[in-house]
Amino acid sequence: MRERKRAECWAALHDAAAEVALQDGIESVTVDGVADAAGVSPRTFFNYFPCKEDAVLGLREPVLDDAMLSGFDVRANLLDEVGKLMLAVTRSIQGGDDAIRHRIMHKYPHLLHRRVQYVIKVEQLVTTAVSELLADSDRLADAERILAAHPVGGQYTAEDTARMLVLTAGTALRFAMQKTMSQPTLESQTEALEHSLALLRAVLKESE
The missing domain is CATH 1.10.10.60 (Homeodomain-like)
Structure with missing residues (x-):
């Protein structure tokens, strides 16, 4: 009640x-x-x-609950997993009618800075959660061996890896959000995110 x-x-x-x-x-x-x-x-x-x-x-504090984390597979493609998690947490900051919010943002684009502040909170929240998940797993073992053989040397840390994943997946997520601005439903954003991540991987491969 x-x-x-x-x-x-x-x-x-x-x-x-x-x-x-x-x-x-x-x-x-x-x-x-x-x-x-x-x-x-x-x-x-x-x-x-x-x-x-x-x-x-209609902005509110981001939520990252156990249900969201239970669906995170640390052995799967981490970029995909982080992207899905970021989408779920990002949607938690938005309440009310999406169509009305779209009209308001179109009429007052300067309000975008307020949403950006909440997106930063999302990134921090997801980075912390993913960092802990990686630290509790052996997922980074192979990555550490690969980097050790690289000319620049160095070492992956769970926190640095999580931050890089969040920033990279965030790029794809912003692309997906822009594509679905006129129809920001969970279904449309999920589909757009999948396409965005696929495009991102293709672009990164072409740039090698």
């Missing part, structure tokens, strides 16, 4: 902020006005959103 009420309050605040932004302009959105429209106090507003821009876009 408590979680349902929190979800309803979050939605009421987001809906009120988005409606004002689309009808009257982003400059007309105020914390007091949004809170009043949702039937809560301004103090309650800040229990859900740190600023009015996040309320307008």
Whole structure:
């Protein structure tokens, strides 16, 4: 019951902020006005959103739960696995109606910087999780032997490998997000991500 009420309050605040932004302009959105429209106090507003821009876009803190991690196969293609995990966590930062958010972003492109801040949080969260998964496995053993034979020498670490995987998969994910901006459903984004990762591997192979 408590979680349902929190979800309803979050939605009421987001809906009120988005409606004002689309009808009257982003400059007309105020914390007091949004809170009043949702039937809560301004103090309650800040229990859900740190600023009015996040309320307008329907942004929330990223979530990486056990269910997401249970589907991660450390023995499979790591780029694919990290890409899928990043997509799941990225979708957790977005609430509300995708079509409305698309209209708002199109009308106020300067709000993109707020979403970028949340994407950075996603990257940090996934990097930490993947680093721990790699450290607990023997997946990097072969990679370490390969790098040791390379002229530059050096050593792979779980943290560095995780960060590289996240940044690389993030490139493919951004490409997929751009491709599906007009229809950002889970199905369309998943399919676009698969194509993006395949293209990325092809580009990297051609550049060898």
